[in-house]
Amino acid sequence: MANVTQVIHKYLRHNKKFPLVFCPGCGHGIVLGSLVRSVDALNIPQDKVVVVAGIGCSGRIAAYVDFNTVHATHGRALTLATGIKMSNPELTVIAVMGDGDAFSIGGNHFIHAARRNVGVTALVLNNFIYGMTGGQCSSTTPFGAYSHTSPFGQLEKSFDIVDMARASGANGVFRESVFHAKRLDALLQKALSRPGFNLVEALTPCFTQYGRNNKFKTPVDMFSWLKKYAVPIEKYEKLENKDGYIPTGVFVEKEEPGLEARYAAMRDSLRAGKGGAA
Amino acid sequence: MTRKKKGKTKVTVYPAWCKGCGICAAFCPAKVLEMGPDGKARAVREEDCVNCGFCELHCPDFAISVEPADPEKNGKSAEDESPAEESALPAREHAGENQPG
């Protein structure tokens, strides 16, 4: 490997306090690295990248990266991202959100951004918990899992983020774990270079608020779990016993133009006096 | 990896950025990294490094770099080099417990 860490440092805001605010072994730092490497690999100029983050530990990522950044309110990252993309389609707009951010409080915004096929990338850091606020269950906390608001085990069923994105009409749907960082990089690069709404779900350990209450002894244990149980969809399909395994990879890859492109085409044809939808 | 591919790298851990999570030491395929008594990772068998890149990609704190050992390409010494301009930064508390909601 060459220059991996140097590349990251090129994009960090060195006037911030380091090390990162995250707990030891928090997967969010790996997602931050993946995001930076992906932008760098695609040669997108820093000034053309907009990172819109919600509130949560995941949202902290926006503070560290030297792109255009907006720290939105909890659950509303996609509303700002949508407005930014529609008003300036040449920007690469990335909404960085936690599972709570994107699918609990922000679930409604998520399904409609996907349905409208706005050309933004939703990067959802799924750690199955509200990390920042002390470990309350989120809409992705697995059935039976322990959290501060389900101390005897979660009684509710959880959302599958990939299923939600697919059912809502997203143009691209991808999932990978932070243990498989190279694959995460590849999927993120794919998402960033495709039209329309793209979801990348990153499975990322939160030992502090999730792992240690759910029988993991160390942050390393959580990485071992992802190593074993996050498997490529092709392999997953062939598993006889799928219990506990999480399929990863490419789930949807449609080529429909984003809403901003359709909007521009309609505007141009109306201006040319032809009228009607493209 | 064949033997001759080993030991061509300089593995540097930046202690000021390392939070001691142990991920690098747990998954390094060549057992190059170990956790030291100070709770930080250290490269104890650099000569065995197979340059797989795992540690560098998976350190959540960007506290490790793996570079060619060739001094022409990399003349800096590990001890006096820090990736940030500010090096001796205080360790931070758990984010989940000290931040406003």
Ligand SMILES: Cc1ncc(C[n+]2csc(CCOP(=O)(O)OP(=O)(O)O)c2C)c(N)n1
């Ligand atoms: C409108 C509003 N409601 C609630 C909160 C409190 N709050 C802050 S972060 C958060 C959840 C964070 O969980 P998640 O989005 O999964 O991010 P993580 O910290 O796990 O990365 C909540 C409920 C808030 N800041 N604003």
Ligand code: SF4
């Ligand atoms: S509370 Fe969880 S998500 Fe937040 S920084 Fe700590 S490990 Fe990461």
Ligand code: SF4
């Ligand atoms: S992965 Fe990084 S932070 Fe964790 S022990 Fe290794 S060098 Fe330190």
Ligand code: SF4
């Ligand atoms: S590059 Fe691979 S072999 Fe070398 S120290 Fe890092 S994890 Fe170990």
Ligand SMILES: [Mg+2]
């Ligand atoms: Mg979360």
